[in-house]
Amino acid sequence: MSEGTIKKFLYLNRKAPYGTIYALESLEVVLIGAAFDQDVSLAFVDDGVFQLTKNQNTKGIEMKGFSLVYNALGDYGITKLYVEKESLEERGLTLDDLQDVVYEDENDDYAEKKSILLVSRAEMGQMMETQNVVLSF
């Protein structure tokens, strides 16, 4: 990409964490991509919404937990986490079951703001149309 061009990157997450490697791999690529100062959004659709549940404790399954990393994404300038309402409902979940992901807005005296944007399936589809690059996990 030419210098100074900012593209809109969407990371599309559709898999539950831990059962497969997709969720962790997505997070790794998001963190690498953050170094390129692009306009990054994350979408959580279908089983992808399970990635954001609160109180994940992986001690019992002896795997590395990575759910707390989502809350650090704001420090890398990633502040848009779109979560699909219908995907939550189909799985018996509400926004209350997800962790509070926040960031400090440097353009607003570092006020703490929510990163999670709850959107409908229709709105998610429209948001996807505005992206330049979509990376699927």
Next chain:
Amino acid sequence: MILHTVNKSPFERNALVSCLGHAQAGSSVLMIEDGVYGAIAGSQVADVVNNSLATVKIYVLEPDLAARGIAKEKLISGVQLIDYAGFVDLAADNTTVQAWL
């Protein structure tokens, strides 16, 4: 009797629904790994699980639930929590273990 194990999310594969459709009365079904999502109350598959509870014993592996942040309060009532030792007991108490991958 058979101990059936299901390790896939019921929202991505039909393993759980197929398993429950085949499980005979008195048999046991154990949800493990991503299969534990099938134990959440109010989901798209909760009715199928609820109906099966009339004839089949349904268990969910607690460490897999905890890893995924699914609180016990969110589970379908009648689904029983077990730990790894309970998994071993179930395997020993049944004649075969059948995995629904």
